Amino acid sequence: MMLEEYxxxxxxxxxxxxxxxxxxxxxxxxxGEYPARGGKRLRPVMVLLxxxxxGSEEGALGLAAAVELVHNFTLIxxxxxxxxxxxxxxxxxxxxxxxPLAINAGDALFASAFRLAAPYGKxxxxxxxxxxxxxxxxxxxxxxxxxxxxxxxxxxxxEMVEKKTGELMGASLYLGALSKGxxxxxxxxxxxxxxxxxxxxxxLLNLVGxxxxxGKDWGSDITEGKRTLMAIKSLSPExxxxxxxxxxEGIRRAIELMEQGIEYAERAARKLVDIPVSARDPTxxxxxxxxxxxVVEREK
Numbered sequence: 001m002m003l004e005e006y007x008x009x010x011x012x013x014x015x016x017x018x019x020x021x022x023x024x025x026x027x028x029x030x031x032g033e034y035p036a037r038g039g040k041r042l043r044p045v046m047v048l049l050x051x052x053x054x055g056s057e058e059g060a061l062g063l064a065a066a067v068e069l070v071h072n073f074t075l076i077x078x079x080x081x082x083x084x085x086x087x088x089x090x091x092x093x094x095x096x097x098x099x100p101l102a103i104n105a106g107d108a109l110f111a112s113a114f115r116l117a118a119p120y121g122k123x124x125x126x127x128x129x130x131x132x133x134x135x136x137x138x139x140x141x142x143x144x145x146x147x148x149x150x151x152x153x154x155x156x157x158x159e160m161v162e163k164k165t166g167e168l169m170g171a172s173l174y175l176g177a178l179s180k181g182x183x184x185x186x187x188x189x190x191x192x193x194x195x196x197x198x199x200x201x202x203x204l205l206n207l208v209g210x211x212x213x214x215g216k217d218w219g220s221d222i223t224e225g226k227r228t229l230m231a232i233k234s235l236s237p238e239x240x241x242x243x244x245x246x247x248x249e250g251i252r253r254a255i256e257l258m259e260q261g262i263e264y265a266e267r268a269a270r271k272l273v274d275i276p277v278s279a280r281d282p283t284x285x286x287x288x289x290x291x292x293x294x295v296v297e298r299e300k
Contacts, residue, residue: 002283003290007045010057014044017065021112030097030105031112034072037088042198042291043172044068050176050187053284060179062116063124067172069113070128074135074168076106081143082224085217120179127178131171138164146225151240157229161199162192169195186278190288193272198295200269203228204262207255209299219251229268230261269296 018035022028044064051060078084079092080099086092094102110132117125141160145152152160170192177184206221207230221228225244234257242254255262273292279285 002286003294006283006287007041010045010048011041013061014041014048014064014068017061017116018068021062021065021069021116027105027108030093030101031108033093033096033105034075034087035068037090039068039072039088041068043071043168045287046169046172046191046291047176047179049279049284049287050173050184051179052176053184053187053279053281054177054180054182060176063120063175063179066113066116066128067168067175069109069116070132071168073106073109073113074139076102076109078139081139082220084220124175124178127171127175131167134163134167138162138167142227145227146244150227151232151235152227154229154232157227157232158196160227161196161229165199165202166192166195169198190275190277193275194291194295197269197272197292200229200265200272201296201298203230204265204269205298205300207258208262219248219255222251222254228261229265230258232261233264234258234261266296 022032047064047067048057051057076093080094084092117128138160170188173191174188223246239257242250277285277288
């Protein structure tokens with residue numbers, strides 16, 4: 001598999017760049033915990049693919065590491081905002097160390113990310129900053145809907161998830177090309193669709209996935225009252241009453257009520273990635289084709 005070969009080649013180099021960029025001491029040990037737990041490294045790999053499409057991966061590792069640090073910064077803060085318990089099979093950072101220290105560790109990753117991105121120039125730094133702004137906008141929508149007991153329609157849901165998850169994946173491909181001085185809106189739009197499909201699959205796994213494989217809390221989207229596509233498409237008075245429950249029997253009943261919504265979301269994810277890859281480089285094209293399959297078929 002081309003993707004497997006590409007990951008085997010570049011993941012160790014990405015990881016070395018990530019951990020070399022972090023300082024020493026207690027703060028940096030905490031800040032490095034999520035990256036050290038593994039992860040797919042899809043976003044930094046997409047940075048390298050974008051760079052290869054416009055020349056080569058040479059010189060893009062720092063930017064790839066920066067994007068991964070931004071991603072892990074958002075994970076730390078998301079886990080706090082969602083009161084999550086598990087991340088990659090272990091207690092969340094705020095569970096292990098408390099909320100204040102976890103927030104501070106996330107802030108340190110954020111700062112390190114932009115230090116790594118700075119040598120790539122003003123355009124790259126500005127685009128990365130705008131990407132983080134859009135991610136924050138999407139997260140705000142996600143959190144605010146629950147707080148205000150608001151149920152969005154499908155269009156609003158896709159706007160939220162495109163910002164929350166799609167933007168960073170789209171930006172990863174785009175920034176890689178931009179680091180070589182080329183703007184590739186086609187790669188950006190493709191990456192965003194990939195990101196939205198990734199989030200749909202994530203939401204599906206939260207309900208029907210294997211908790212041991214996922215390393216996350218089963219049914220937590222129901223416990224938190226998340227406005228997922230499955231819930232929106234299946235909404236009824238009974239389901240609405242079950243959203244926000246922490247009882248296992250309530251979670252199981254909610255999943256039963258979402259059966260049609262689950263099928264709908266699975267089709268929507270596959271439709272999102274059912275588009276041609278516009279990359280010219282044969283390796284980039286092959287890896288992105290495999291990523292399409294991975295996103296909609298992954299089990300964790």
